[in-house]
Amino acid sequence: MNRLVKDNILKGITYIASALSVIVLAAILWYLVSNGLSLISSDLIVGDYYATTENAAISNDYIYDESAIGEYTGEGYYSAKWGIALEDITTAHNDEEISVVYVDPNSPFMHMNSLVSGEDGMALSLTEGSSIQNIYYLDEAGETVFLSRVKMADAQNTIAVLDANATGIVSINYESIGGGIRGSIFATLYLIGISLLISLPIGISSAIYLHEYASKNKINSLIRQGIDTLTGVPSIVYGLMGVTVLFPVTQLAGATSTSILLGGLTLAIMLLPTIIRSTEEALIVVPQSLRDGSLSLGATKSQTIFKVVLPCAVNGILTGVLLGIGRVIGESAALVYTTSTVINDNPTILSQGTSLSLMIWSIMSGEQPNYELASAISLIILVIVFAINFIVKIIGKRLAKSFV
Amino acid sequence: MLIDKKRVKRNKALDKFFRGFFMAMAILSSSFIVIIVLFVCAKGISPFLPGYEYGQVDLISFLTGSIYRQDQGIYGVGFIIINTLISAFLALVISFPLSVLTALFIAKIAPKKLSAAMQSVVELLAAVPSVVYGVFASGVITGVVEWIASLFGITTFGGSSLLAVVLLLAIMIFPTLTSMSITAIRAVDPNLEQASLALGATKTQTNFKICLTAAKSGIFAGAILGLGRAYGEATAVAMVAGNKLFGPTFNPFDITRTLTSTMLAGLKETTGLDYDIRFSVGLVLIVVIFFSNWILNMVKKRIGRNSVA
Structure with a gap:
């Protein structure tokens, strides 16, 4: 009897601990909805900030x-x-x-x-x-x-x-009314486009090398370690790297100051571990028999990869793309240095500007924080990020079933 | 059968090319970490070298200083390092037990549907961008801190405080800790559990005494990852830290200053010492994370010796 009571108390504690995380999530959503929902309208989305x-x-x-x-x-x-x-x-x-x-x-x-x-x-x-x-x-x-x-x-x-x-x-x-986020939406889209355009080919190629070619030797494990270490680098350090290493690269493209292009390049490097990992996870699932079949029919290794393995891994790559988009939308610290915190209503690739997240940082870190607008943008970001999470989960389930 | 020799040759050359291309891309990917460390080091060290164009900074007083005032040109990050360690560690102390219990709940105790729902909650918390946590922190957590402070009869700086930073970080590292713990607990050998049950232990006793013990290595790995995230968290922390000019801060209701909030403070200038010193602070951050991981990994090896998973 004593044992039963003790067990139930312990069980109860785990229920309480879990309930706390539900409360926190609910509190976040409640706060954002109660502060920001009333602001969300078509004016907010298509309007100028200034x-x-x-x-x-x-x-x-x-x-x-x-x-x-x-x-x-x-x-x-x-x-x-x-x-x-x-x-x-x-x-x-x-x-x-x-x-x-x-x-x-x-x-x-x-x-x-x-x-x-x-x-x-x-x-x-x-x-x-x-x-x-x-x-x-x-x-x-x-x-x-x-x-x-x-x-x-x-x-x-x-x-x-x-x-x-x-x-x-x-x-x-x-x-004319201000407080709109159109410029930041465009800047975010530019950032997503630039970063994926660069990190996808590099990331997918790296994953192919690591999974399809690399034999177990010192150099390859060093390569893998380097990529794994990238995951642990704080995003603000990526920002520091961006302004020193990548700024000269954007200067070649005609940038005179920090720019959305610079932010996009920085994020591209940040996304690499994500893209590589999700591509590799998809490659692991592709059965070896498919590769063997293709090779025994006389196809070369690269033909096998492009025509057999990659089409099978498309879901995994899509997962990587979606996770990457989510990360770009949510990123702020790496962009503070690289795209500047000046909100821009008509951003171009070579101009400064803020993504949606950075815009939140921009309006929250001034003298008079604007909680309502910040909550409204947060709400928009959360809806997108949660939707991405949901889709990734569905793809993951399909991926698990695809070769059973 | 006819074999087109030219085509075979071309395919072979193409094959070789792609192999080289993929390898080059992999090497490029992994070389970024070297580039990051090299360039941040080079730029971060430059203010301490003789002949630095804006006036050499003394390395020792930089690392041990307890005052950071850009306006007076006094840069001491010693107290900021201590603040960063304190806030991250306290956040771990709060978050660790809660996340392990939640992980145990999800992996072993909860009914199937509730478990799936809770897992989704943890995933959603993990997906919330840090800047959104920052908005939440400066809107809600600061209010909570002000209320707690008022119970003790203390006035705060609008709720911005060490306690607010700790609570924020505890929430932010919770999903990382929990999902790593779930993975570790699920990986525990079922034979161990069955042996425990067969010896007459109850299900709950088995969960707490066998599963958690066997999974402790994996759980500890989650803690290391969580601490790393806590050190490097920037925008959200900067929103509630308050950026104190001297320290270190031990009073939970006093404002504080972390390495990341220092790096984000006042970004007006793009050249000069104020700008370069951020790289030095960033370098200190990298070193702090590196050493913390190194020490904790040694501790983990020691703990993990008699662990199974």
Whole structure:
């Protein structure tokens, strides 16, 4: 009896220990969802990170006609007089703003010219999602009145003032919404492309050598040890290596500073152990009889590898690719030195920029951390990484069955 | 049968070429580790050599110093090394028992479905990128630390503290430790377990006394891997470390500074001593990891002597 009690206590302890890890995972997900889910929208994904300010005047050839402006029944406060609907929002940068939800096609706000010097009166129209900073309008006496951001107060008041006092619109100052992650998504895709393009051929070839050719001797075990040691190198050290060793390589390609190309090359080396291991695991599963069959039919060794062994190992290589993508998406420390932490809305391969993970680091390590945006990006990353994990598991199951 | 001699010759040449190509790629892959160590060494050592362009730094005071102030040009990483060792070790102390118990639960105790579900939980925790753990740490763990500190009547720097770093690292190394332990426990010879059961031990006694003992070598290997990860963890740790200017830090509620958080602090400059000294810190990190692994592997050999798996 005593023994039974003791056993149950010990068992209970393992239940508690396991429950703790479930609690931690749940806490992470709960925190990210409660902070970030509300931010996730198409605006977040396609939007710029930096808000741009526009200053525009109603164009001279626009003739105002109140009867031409249509009805609107959606959200927000609508001015049937000026054809604009506004609402109060909190931006990804945590500011209170008055945002445009709808602009009628015949509204004066759709027919404007830029006042910003250098833009040469470029035609502009107020886009939905912009936040209004101030408006100049004409009152009944024909005087120009300045409606500042402070006087606007909120969306409802702005519409009320415009409806009651304005007889014409002169110009408007507005900001396109910021806090978007489009640039970082592109940078991440570039990084994935560059790193896989380089590490796949090197990694697969290495795995083929190690498994198909290498006999057990000192040199080969040294090669294997070198690759295994790469796994244990902290990612921040890869970053250090990137700026010293690989920077000159990117200079040949025309890079003048740290760049996404440099980040991609650094990650390519980081991915090598992953790619090599998953390829090798797939090669191990390919039955020896297939190789023997091909060789006895007169095929050379390299023909056997390319036409028999590799097609059988395709699932394993795919696993390596997926794990590699997951790693690139999640990597931050190695990129801090190599792609810089400057968020870039229009990254190119030779420009600086941040991947999604690095963007999180960038907005969290500043003076005012932006927890909401960081949580939203984290949530996006987690969904992708968990999906990759799921697919890898399915492939693994298929791989195990394929030659039984 | 006709044999096209030219074709045979060409195929043979191609065969030779590919063999050489694959071998070259394998050598290239494994030479990166040498390149990494060589270049980080070369750049990391340069500030200590005479004739260094930004003013030579004294190696001894660098390695033993207890103040790190870039603004005053004082670089001492002695206390940072101690901080790094303390935080990684404490994280292991917290995470090790929990992960071994969880591994035992998954491998031996849990019903089949629950075991599979728990294994997925561990895999998901392993897949969470470190920067996401960092967001979680600065949002939740710092709050927990502040709350604990308030129970003792202590105020913290917004929760950034040694304790926050330790808790964060404990969570981050947990999946590594657990999955290595699961592998080790599953590899235990079933004959051993059956012998134990036949001698009248209960299933639970067998699990705790036989399986864990037989698997200890593999479990210890997981601990070594976990420690390595804890030393090298950068972005997440830097978010909650607080970067203290002097030390070492022993008070769990005080801010701390690790080697990696030092390397990530203030990345404005791209040349000069402040930039080069990061390589020296990186080199120290490599050396710390190397020596820690070396010592632990010796300990592992000693432990593993009477172990089976």
